Amino acid sequence: MSQHGAQHGAKIVTIEDVAIAAGVSVATVSRALRDLPNVAPSTRDRVRETAAALDYVADPGASRLAGGLTGTVAVAVPVLDSWYGARVVAGIEAILKESNVDLLLYAITNEVERQAFLAGNGAWWRRSDALIMVDLRISDLEAERLAAAGARIVTLGSRTPSFSSITLAETEAAAAAARYLIDAGHERIGMITGVQLAVHFRPSLPRRDSFRDVLVAAGLDVSVELETAGGFSIDGGGEAMAQLLDLPEPPTAVFAMSDVMAIGALHLARQRGLDVPGDVALVGFDDHETAPIFGLTTIHQEVDLIGAQAARLALRAMAARNSNDRVEPEHIVSPTHLVVRNTA
């Protein structure tokens, strides 16, 4: 006997075991278990019961090899250990688990990795039935190519014509934040963006653009020195804030494009003895779990829900493979709203 089976020694139940026990052929077991047509209802039931009794689960590797599904969804995230990233992945996992689908996790941290990942020599391609890309840049052309090659993808945070997507209603949200600050009488407003992190990281761009647009429309100054980058970290947020406050003519209000950066900014302002919002008003983005504690005025987004929705879209894409339909991409825009607390 080969060494095989000796390693992860649990007596593995194969499709043949089920076939014998149910008194049918392996082909019938295969069909019955996957709900394919042309199986007598009574047979289907019997096979199902035997399989359940035997605790049978099809080997994903063998299944895929033979042309079936792997029962796996790949998830690619730029930053795993951020509040947002972790929550989205957790949200995805919870839904996949319900359908008994496994999750293959990839952290794609830079452009080189991103390219290699999408290129196709990447592993997800042969190990999963669908891919969820979290806040990873993808051009319409890239998406089109991948779709043509048969990839099943769900994009989160960016949108292409080819794949289902979930994007934030952040244009509206950022605009709302801008209007709120303008209505409060601010005329010099700074921004802490996240761009430093990487070119391939989408979300801060529309956020920034729409915020800026409102300022422009209101005739306010939007010169470059009013825009700093905080790299989506606490310390980065603090440094960005310092830079803004050190300006000859510092802003009286600041919009930070993530709560984590806002927290850093808030801390720095207070360290300098400034009153927030008295001396500088501050608006964040995310509604982080600690936002209530800091009394942070911020833009709320439904992070948990987003993950769940992405998972459901991915599941739908997998299922479609069975029926061989090319599913019509579905585009979800996740709502956001301004939560006014004490910093603005």
Place this chain on the structure above:
Amino acid sequence: MSQHGAQHGAKIVTIEDVAIAAGVSVATVSRALRDLPNVAPSTRDRVRETAAALDYVADPGASRLAGGLTGTVAVAVPVLDSWYGARVVAGIEAILKESNVDLLLYAITNEVERQAFLAGNGAWWRRSDALIMVDLRISDLEAERLAAAGARIVTLGSRTPSFSSITLAETEAAAAAARYLIDAGHERIGMITGVQLAVHFRPSLPRRDSFRDVLVAAGLDVSVELETAGGFSIDGGGEAMAQLLDLPEPPTAVFAMSDVMAIGALHLARQRGLDVPGDVALVGFDDHETAPIFGLTTIHQEVDLIGAQAARLALRAMAARNSNDRVEPEHIVSPTHLVVRNTA
């Protein structure tokens, strides 16, 4: 032609393509690429080059089916979207990526899932070469059985004789916290534990026990009402704190077994107009990224390092399968230390 290959359409390079291109048999390619003995150095080099040129990667499913490795490590965590959980997973991912090993992620949230997971009908068993269990309870007996069945496991946060492990030097740390508070003159000390979360979640137990031991040794009161559970959440920490403060004779110092709970506790104390540490001193555990911002006195642990170490142990366990050695389990104790800031 079957539908196969049509789905994830990228022209997949197989071992046969490499064999033909290199002018050898597939067996030789297989051996050369996996560094098995009995391959002429020149052949090995040639095969390697051709494989690289062709961007060949062995199909993990096929490889495992035939008795080889999957190139995958499974990771099981109780809570994915906690500061600790996310960081550990991120730390693991970073190291695995270096070796081109994929990560299969499972959230194991309750005892039922835990049992099913370890039982062997769980999917990781046939999909990965090793498993990293993060803060999941496992008895010596369970571990022994799994080891006998050939499982390759690394436990993080608990320790068994059978598998390599990483545990925190938390006994010392908790004791240090206790002594620190006692030396500061506190005679009535409360605890906010995390136990509510679940029985299967290890870490808070030794933490609690050793803290308690020092109190006992110092002759202090350790009656049950001084111990509350905060479920590892901000709000839970706040509620636990409220409970302690509402005691007829409230504690003058509190040890929260996670920073997140400590933050909730701190917030609640301040909401009640109490001065920290003037009215109640507070010590946390973790050294969370916001701990400096809150000025939280806490116990620092090397979360990033822990993940990396776990990944390396798992990689070692995988490699050992090749040489068929049963690796001697390695037990790492990760250092911790008290960081004194402003809350105690």
Place this chain on the structure above:
DNA sequence: CTGAAAGCGCTTACAG
């Protein structure tokens, strides 16, 4: 509605 057979891409004895 069901089964026998081929084949997916690998690895491992077995010969040479």
Place this chain on the structure above:
DNA sequence: CTGAAAGCGCTTACAG
């Protein structure tokens, strides 16, 4: 040191 062959556990045409 190398190759031909068997087989891992599945799914899918192809017959019936």
